[in-house]
Amino acid sequence: MNTPVLNDNLRAATEALCNLLAKEDKVVASKAKIGLFFQNPEATKLFEEVNAYGEELRNKHLAGMPPTEEEISKFDALRENVIKNDAARGFLEARQTIDELLNTINHYLGMSIDLGRAPTPEEIEEARQRAMSAQSSCSCGGQCDKENCDCDGKCDHDHKDGGCGCGNH
Numbered sequence: 001m002n003t004p005v006l007n008d009n010l011r012a013a014t015e016a017l018c019n020l021l022a023k024e025d026k027v028v029a030s031k032a033k034i035g036l037f038f039q040n041p042e043a044t045k046l047f048e049e050v051n052a053y054g055e056e057l058r059n060k061h062l063a064g065m066p067p068t069e070e071e072i073s074k075f076d077a078l079r080e081n082v083i084k085n086d087a088a089r090g091f092l093e094a095r096q097t098i099d100e101l102l103n104t105i106n107h108y109l110g111m112s113i114d115l116g117r118a119p120t121p122e123e124i125e126e127a128r129q130r131a132m133s134a135q136s137s138c139s140c141g142g143q144c145d146k147e148n149c150d151c152d153g154k155c156d157h158d159h160k161d162g163g164c165g166c167g168n169h
Contacts, residue, residue: 017105026101030094037091047088050078 006014021027037043053075057067067075082088104124111119111127119127 021101021105024101026097030097033087033090033094037087037094040085040087043082043085043087043091046078046082046085047091050075050082053078 004011037047057071057075060067060071082092107124107127108119111123115123
């Protein structure tokens with residue numbers, strides 16, 4: 001017989017948190033934006049196009065072929081069209097809101113396990129500041145390998161052939 005991962009107390013507390021989360025104003029508003037996005041064929045098509053083209057460029061880059069200026073311009077234009085579309089922009093904002101909320105909750109849970117108690121808001125903020133500081137500094141100093149990448153130091157991908165693989169610039 002399998003032992004449940006959550007005992008009755010943890011399950012009840014988790015259910016209470018889930019119910020609160022589902023009724024949270026930010027979550028309700030975000031779900032509405034997401035619903036509007038999926039009801040808008042123009043917005044979903046724009047989003048699918050930019051994602052598909054971005055994946056195509058990523059695969060090309062991973063195969064050792066940097067994107068051309070024309071390809072970069074096309075991608076930038078597609079991305080700009082997504083941002084100009086209210087429903088698509090709302091979808092992106094809603095996803096970001098929900099992701100931030102879930103990340104914060106996960107941060108609280110993780111710190112609770114580490115500390116053996118619920119962290120204070122000050123401890124959460126301190127940990128967040130440390131994490132942001134660690135992300136902004138990396139062993140390469142944020143410099144790309146210009147010979148293998150034309151991203152002008154603004155990439156988040158792995159450079160092959162000894163370039164930066166930190167993903168933090």
